[in-house]
Amino acid sequence: MAHIELLTADDWFRLKEVRLFALQDSPDSFLSTYEQEKDYSKGQWIAEFDRGDWHIGTSGHRDIGLLGVTREPETPPDECYLEYLWVSQEKRRAGCASQLVTATLERLHDIGVTTAFLWVLNGNDAAARLYWKLGFAALRS
Numbered sequence: 001m002a003h004i005e006l007l008t009a010d011d012w013f014r015l016k017e018v019r020l021f022a023l024q025d026s027p028d029s030f031l032s033t034y035e036q037e038k039d040y041s042k043g044q045w046i047a048e049f050d051r052g053d054w055h056i057g058t059s060g061h062r063d064i065g066l067l068g069v070t071r072e073p074e075t076p077p078d079e080c081y082l083e084y085l086w087v088s089q090e091k092r093r094a095g096c097a098s099q100l101v102t103a104t105l106e107r108l109h110d111i112g113v114t115t116a117f118l119w120v121l122n123g124n125d126a127a128a129r130l131y132w133k134l135g136f137a138a139l140r141s
Helices: 009-025 042-051 096-110 125-133
Strands: 003-006 052-059 062-070 079-087 115-117
Touching: 003 096, 009 042, 009 052, 009 062, 009 079, 042 052, 042 062, 052 079, 052 096, 062 096, 079 096, 096 125
Parallel strands: 079 115
Antiparallel strands: 003 052, 052 062, 062 079
16 A cells, blocks of 8 residues: 545545445445445435544555444544444455554554554454454443
8 A cells, every 4th residue: 555545525535435345345345335325415425424534545556445433422532433344355454454554553543642442343353353463442331
């Protein structure tokens, strides 16, 4: 992955394209589905930026990775949730996911975020291994 960009609401169409592709490419990796999001309006896509930040990984002129950083209204300012990690199939197992998560965590640290939570769906063993490797720990309630 050559470059990681922080999208703005003006990039809503780019977020739409990458998320819809990711949902088709890896339908069992997300809580949402292509069918749920394919008919989102422009306003709904822009509203995704109200929930948080979206980071895109690029290689050449192609978007090959996505990671969301979101907050619920009651989330303290020094906490966030990582969600929607996706890397294109041709770039998997090449360190792109690690680079995307690491760069995002560094940016979050720089703005004062001290805790990042995430969920891994049962059966998504590749994601679980990645997060363990990056130092995340499992919490049980």
